[in-house]
Structure formats: C-alpha cells, structure tokens
Amino acid sequence: MAALQKSIDKRNALIDATIELVNNDGFHATPMSKIAKMACVSPATIYLYFENKQDLVNKTYIEVKSSYTDYAFATYDENLPVEKGFEIIWKRIAQFKLKESTYATFLAQCDNTPMIDEASRQEGIKHLQPLLDLWARGKKEGLIKQLSDYMLYAYAINPLSFLMIAQNRGSIQLNDQELQQAYEAAWNSIKVCK
Amino acid sequence: MAALQKSIDKRNALIDATIELVNNDGFHATPMSKIAKMACVSPATIYLYFENKQDLVNKTYIEVKSSYTDYAFATYDENLPVEKGFEIIWKRIAQFKLKESTYATFLAQCDNTPMIDEASRQEGIKHLQPLLDLWARGKKEGLIKQLSDYMLYAYAINPLSFLMIAQNRGSIQLNDQELQQAYEAAWNSIKVCK
Amino acid sequence: MAALQKSIDKRNALIDATIELVNNDGFHATPMSKIAKMACVSPATIYLYFENKQDLVNKTYIEVKSSYTDYAFATYDENLPVEKGFEIIWKRIAQFKLKESTYATFLAQCDNTPMIDEASRQEGIKHLQPLLDLWARGKKEGLIKQLSDYMLYAYAINPLSFLMIAQNRGSIQLNDQELQQAYEAAWNSIKVCK
Amino acid sequence: MAALQKSIDKRNALIDATIELVNNDGFHATPMSKIAKMACVSPATIYLYFENKQDLVNKTYIEVKSSYTDYAFATYDENLPVEKGFEIIWKRIAQFKLKESTYATFLAQCDNTPMIDEASRQEGIKHLQPLLDLWARGKKEGLIKQLSDYMLYAYAINPLSFLMIAQNRGSIQLNDQELQQAYEAAWNSIKVCK
DNA sequence: AATGAATGAGGATTCATTCAT
DNA sequence: CATGAATGAATCCTCATTCAT
Numbered sequence: 128m129a130a131l132q133k134s135i136d137k138r139n140a141l142i143d144a145t146i147e148l149v150n151n152d153g154f155h156a157t158p159m160s161k162i163a164k165m166a167c168v169s170p171a172t173i174y175l176y177f178e179n180k181q182d183l184v185n186k187t188y189i190e191v192k193s194s195y196t197d198y199a200f201a202t203y204d205e206n207l208p209v210e211k212g213f214e215i216i217w218k219r220i221a222q223f224k225l226k227e228s229t230y231a232t233f234l235a236q237c238d239n240t241p242m243i244d245e246a247s248r249q250e251g252i253k254h255l256q257p258l259l260d261l262w263a264r265g266k267k268e269g270l271i272k273q274l275s276d277y278m279l280y281a282y283a284i285n286p287l288s289f290l291m292i293a294q295n296r297g298s299i300q301l302n303d304q305e306l307q308q309a310y311e312a313a314w315n316s317i318k319v320c321k
Numbered sequence: 322m323a324a325l326q327k328s329i330d331k332r333n334a335l336i337d338a339t340i341e342l343v344n345n346d347g348f349h350a351t352p353m354s355k356i357a358k359m360a361c362v363s364p365a366t367i368y369l370y371f372e373n374k375q376d377l378v379n380k381t382y383i384e385v386k387s388s389y390t391d392y393a394f395a396t397y398d399e400n401l402p403v404e405k406g407f408e409i410i411w412k413r414i415a416q417f418k419l420k421e422s423t424y425a426t427f428l429a430q431c432d433n434t435p436m437i438d439e440a441s442r443q444e445g446i447k448h449l450q451p452l453l454d455l456w457a458r459g460k461k462e463g464l465i466k467q468l469s470d471y472m473l474y475a476y477a478i479n480p481l482s483f484l485m486i487a488q489n490r491g492s493i494q495l496n497d498q499e500l501q502q503a504y505e506a507a508w509n510s511i512k513v514c515k
Numbered sequence: 516m517a518a519l520q521k522s523i524d525k526r527n528a529l530i531d532a533t534i535e536l537v538n539n540d541g542f543h544a545t546p547m548s549k550i551a552k553m554a555c556v557s558p559a560t561i562y563l564y565f566e567n568k569q570d571l572v573n574k575t576y577i578e579v580k581s582s583y584t585d586y587a588f589a590t591y592d593e594n595l596p597v598e599k600g601f602e603i604i605w606k607r608i609a610q611f612k613l614k615e616s617t618y619a620t621f622l623a624q625c626d627n628t629p630m631i632d633e634a635s636r637q638e639g640i641k642h643l644q645p646l647l648d649l650w651a652r653g654k655k656e657g658l659i660k661q662l663s664d665y666m667l668y669a670y671a672i673n674p675l676s677f678l679m680i681a682q683n684r685g686s687i688q689l690n691d692q693e694l695q696q697a698y699e700a701a702w703n704s705i706k707v708c709k
Numbered sequence: 710m711a712a713l714q715k716s717i718d719k720r721n722a723l724i725d726a727t728i729e730l731v732n733n734d735g736f737h738a739t740p741m742s743k744i745a746k747m748a749c750v751s752p753a754t755i756y757l758y759f760e761n762k763q764d765l766v767n768k769t770y771i772e773v774k775s776s777y778t779d780y781a782f783a784t785y786d787e788n789l790p791v792e793k794g795f796e797i798i799w800k801r802i803a804q805f806k807l808k809e810s811t812y813a814t815f816l817a818q819c820d821n822t823p824m825i826d827e828a829s830r831q832e833g834i835k836h837l838q839p840l841l842d843l844w845a846r847g848k849k850e851g852l853i854k855q856l857s858d859y860m861l862y863a864y865a866i867n868p869l870s871f872l873m874i875a876q877n878r879g880s881i882q883l884n885d886q887e888l889q890q891a892y893e894a895a896w897n898s899i900k901v902c903k
Numbered sequence: 904a905a906t907g908a909a910t911g912a913g914g915a916t917t918c919a920t921t922c923a924t
Numbered sequence: 925c926a927t928g929a930a931t932g933a934a935t936c937c938t939c940a941t942t943c944a945t
Contacts, residue, residue: 543736543738628822629732660894663881665875665881670895675863680821
C-alpha cells in the first residue's frame, strides 16, 4: 500500500533523525523542531506518530535495541558448540558496535542516562535471552565460569562499548588483528582456565 | 579566612547539587534554578562561581574525575611489582565506583554523552597517567599483553562501570567474593598467559 | 431522500456535539477535532457543513435560540388576555430553561461572552417578537408597567436564567410550588399594582 | 517600600489587562503574550505572580468579586431597617454594575462559563453574606417573602446583570428615573404585599 | 559578594484548517 | 460527499542569564 509505506517511511525518518541529533547534541539540545526539519516533516506531524518527546525517545530506544539484538543473533544457531556460538555472537556484536556506531552510540547514551523510561529499559533487555541461554549452557558444560550474567556481560561484551566510543572519538581505529585480540580477551575473561 | 571558606563551601554545594540533580534527572532536566535551590543560593550566585551552565558542568566533571583518580592512586606506590600495583589500583577503583556511586554515575553519564566539552574531557583523562605507566612497565616486563591502553582499559577497568550501573539499578549486589572474582577476570583479560 | 437525511443527521450531530462540549469545557477548550469525534465524523467533514469554527458556533447559537423561542410560543395564542398569555409564555420559557437546561446553558454562555458574532446575536433576538407584542398590548391596556422591553425582560424573564444555572450547579432544585412562586414574583414585578 | 509597591503595581496591571482583554475577546482569544504586553511586562513575568493562565483568571475573578461586594456593602449599616438597608445595598450594586461595567462584565462572563474553577467560584460567593443576613432579618420581620436566597437574588439582583449587559451593548441607557423604577421592581418582587 | 526580580529567546505541544485520495 | 493525514501558525510555559539593589 503506497499510503501505508509513506507512513512507515515518515516514522523511520523521525526515528533516524532522533538518533542522529541526540547522538550529536544530546537529548537536551535536540528540539522537536530540529528533528522535524531533519525528517522533512512539520513539527506537528511528529505527534501523529508519537505521543510526545519522551515517547519518541523511548520508542526509538526500543527500536534500536531490538535491531541490535536482531543483528547479534542473525547468524547464530543454538546447536553450535558453546565456544563457537559465543565467538559468532561476539563478532556480530562487535561488528554492530563498530560498524553501526550510530546506533551503538545512541544505545550507550540511553543506557547511561535517565533519558529513558524504566519500562522501555526493561523492554529493551528482554531480547538478549539467546546469549544468556548460551552462557547457561556453557556453565553447565564447565566451559564458562560460574559468574552471574551481569558479570559475564561486563567482561565479555561491555568492553566493546568503550572501544566503540573511543573509536568514534577518533582515539583508536581497530583493525582485524586487534579485533581478534579483543575477542580473545573477552573469551579469556569468562572461559574456565584449564 | 571565614569569608574564603564560605565561598568554597558555596562552590562545593553547587558542585554537589549539580551531580545529584544530573544523576537523577539528566542534564536536560536540570535547570539552574533547581541547582541553586538545592545549594541554597540564588540563581544569580551561580554566575559568580561559574561562567554559565556549560562551564558549571565542565568544572564539575573535572573535579569529580580528579577526585576519582586521586582516590584510585592514593595507596599506590610506583615501586610495587606490576601485579600487586595493578591489584591495588583496581581495588581502589572498584571501591570508588561501587561505594561512591554518586560520583561514578555522574562520570558515566558524562563519558557517554555530548554533555561535556571536548577540552574538559581531555583534561579529565590526564590524571590516569600512573595507571598507563604501570601498564607500560608491565608490557616491558612481559607480564601484560601488548595491547593498546584503550584495549587494556576496556577490559580491565571499564567492566566496573557496567557493574556499578547494574548495582545502582538494584539488579545486582556485589559481595567481597564476587568482587574478587571480578578482579581476577580483569587481571586474566590483560595478563600474559604463561 | 436517504442521502439528504444522512446529511441532516450529520449536521445535527455536529450541532449537538458543539453544545455539549462548549457547555462542559467552554468555547476555548473545545477543539474542532473533539467536536468531530463526538459527532462521529472526520474533522474535515465539519467544513462541508460550516465555514469555520466561528460559523459553527454562530449557527449553533441561532439554531438553539430559535428552538428556544419556538418552544416558548408553541402553546401561545395572541387572542388570549394579557395576563393569561403572559403566564403561558412564562411557564413555557421556565420549562425550557429548567428542563432543556443543556440548550439554556449554551444560550447563557453565548449571551454573556464575546463568543458570538454581533450579527448572529441580532438574528437571535428577532424571534422574541410575540412576547414584545404581548407586552405592548399589556401596557396599552394599563395592565403592565410603562417600562422598556429590556426592563421587563430583565425582571420577568431573566431571573429564570439565574435559577437555571443555580439548578444546574446543584445549588437548588425547584419544585412546582416554587415555580409558581417564581411566576408570581415575575408577574408582580411587571404588573401595574392596583 | 518601593520594591514591594512596584510588585503590587505589576500584579494589578496584570489583573487589569486580563479583565480588559477577556471582556473584549473572551478567554479563548486572550493569549498570555497579549496580557503581558498590555501590562507592560514580559510574558515570563506573569509566571512570577501566577502559576498559569487558569490561576491568573481564577485570582482575577476572586479579586473582582471581592471588590464588587466591598463596594456593595461599603455604605451599609446592619442597624438600618430592612427596607432602607436593602435600598442602600441595591443601589450600590446597581451603581457598581452600571458604572464599573468593566468589572461587572467580567463577572458575568465568569459566572456563565466553565472558565473558572469551582473552588474559586465558591470563594467568590462567600462575601455576599451581609445581604443574606439582611434577607433573613426581613423574612423574620415579615417584610420579605419566604423565598430561598437564590430566588430572592434571581429577582432582586440578577436583573441588574441583564440591564448592565444591555447598556454595555448600547441597547439602552438607564437614567435616574429608570433606575428608580428598576429599584422599585426589585423591591416589589421580593417584599410581602400587604 | 549576594540576591531576587525580571526577561527574551526558545521549546513542546495544540489546533483550525486544508488537501490528496 | 467524506476522510485521515498533514501542517504552519500560534500558544503556554520554561529557563539560562542579567541587573538593580
């Protein structure tokens, strides 16, 4: 349907503009009018798609978080052995964070800020389940340390956020070899040392 | 001098109010008038101590960052062996992040947001030098992996930020044993495996 | 014609919605979109029946005013003696104001507000002629005081508006006996005392 | 105090501007910016004196209502005989409504509109007590009909509102003789006919 | 040094109205 | 006829900042 498609396009344009502007200027310095202008719609049009500014940001967060996890697990298969499975997920996450850094930056800002509703935050966490399942399996098989999911995430995944931000700021530029090192550091920090 | 002390107190009250309010509401929802009220001064008084809102936040950031590094290195001695030195610094940082979580939360928000001047950000990084020196020594002695400082920080230190936020949100509560596990994970991820 | 009837129904629904909403929320808090919703049509449809918001309110006023006077004179016969004729009209007006208080409230709001065009106001007054004629006859016959029509209206009719509003607000509830007292007060205030 | 006086002046200017503009254009067509301009202050200044637009109108209503009753009872003495007392009050009210028609018009608009809080409305009614007391005395002494206060007000006082509006619209112009007639009509409608 | 009153610029949001379908 | 999506212009209100005292 042409009309429906146009609606979806507009909504997406708004979401994209929100990400772009919040990334560059921060939530506080991103007026609705600027979002509207970047999305090539009238300010009033935003309110056809979102209840208010908070809702726009919440929905944007959920959408981005969801595309993050979709990306992360796109090539993962539950039947893979633990280490291989982890490697695949980790590298997809790394790719997302370092290549789709616009999205990743936005998520980092949301996750470290009272910018987002608690409800939306909870909603966003849900989709990480396959990784938690993998870790559970790894622990049962004695391959992964008996640490809480938070601890595992902190050491295996979260460093990527830091590297992503450093790369965005131009402080570093990770090449394939360094990425491999990073992966190994991640795996080392959670695997059971034989 | 009583007058000077009163000035310092006022300045500190403003800094504290800024941290408190930005932590709870975010930069965008923290008006100067609210900061003034919490610090028990007139809005106009803020401008005797700081040029404008941006300056207030920048200065607050630098001050907090500096108290973070002061705390981190307070018990460190350059003559200690690398592993011991690292342990001491790491545990001080952990203590700071988990016990002084008000300050740590503020820093996390600044570090993931365009809230702060680039200049202030650079200023804040400076004070980390002793840790970088330690790592340089560790690499030379073959005890620490040949990774960039960013990579080392990402794996050895940054996970603590994630754990701090999770703990603030009430998702976890780290006890001494878990803290020790976290330390070991940190060291494992950067040490050269023999 | 079914099509014509549907049109009339829609127009009436819009008029009714306007009365209802203006009564409850006031003109200033009654958006066209709300009127449309209550009348179960699209906002755009309003503009097929009325030029704009002002026109909608003007037309509504004229319509209600006209149904008020129709009601007032429905049972009146010019050949009745003055006092009987007045009683009949007065009691019809009372019934309208107290029973059809939705309409009466709307009129009261229009009459005390710059909500309505001067032209529409003039248009609305026209229909009161039979009452003015009756008064003229009463004055000629020496039964009614030599007062201007405004004065007569002020004392004989307008008090009903006040009582209607008080009753709407729940402050009073007029029974038949009190209504009769009210009628007598009205007649007393304009009749020539012998 | 010069500063305090200036504050009071500003507040009064805002109240006056509100009355003037709401009278002419109605609540819905009176933007805060226009009120500010007429009172020669910045729009933001209004919010130093009033919480919001609703509060401004509520407070204006209470203030005007209060000056109405002050005026009404200024020359009244509780020890006067009932009829004389009523005449004095009635004529003061008439003078207020016809001479201070700006205030009276504003009150009429508030009283026939959902423009005002119920609470403010209640607050405004309070001050009418001396008149109600007089009526109670009149009823006890057998001089005034045994009617509810609402009914008495409807016939003795409210007609003045109608006459005031008619005079404002230029439809009539009451001279002293007509005013005396109006007074007599008022008294006739509530006095016990001997 | 300190203040509280004052403000202009700007931001979120609403709304009467239009237009493509 | 009828509509729902779209909008530009306004409106209420906030806030960083200033200034007279």
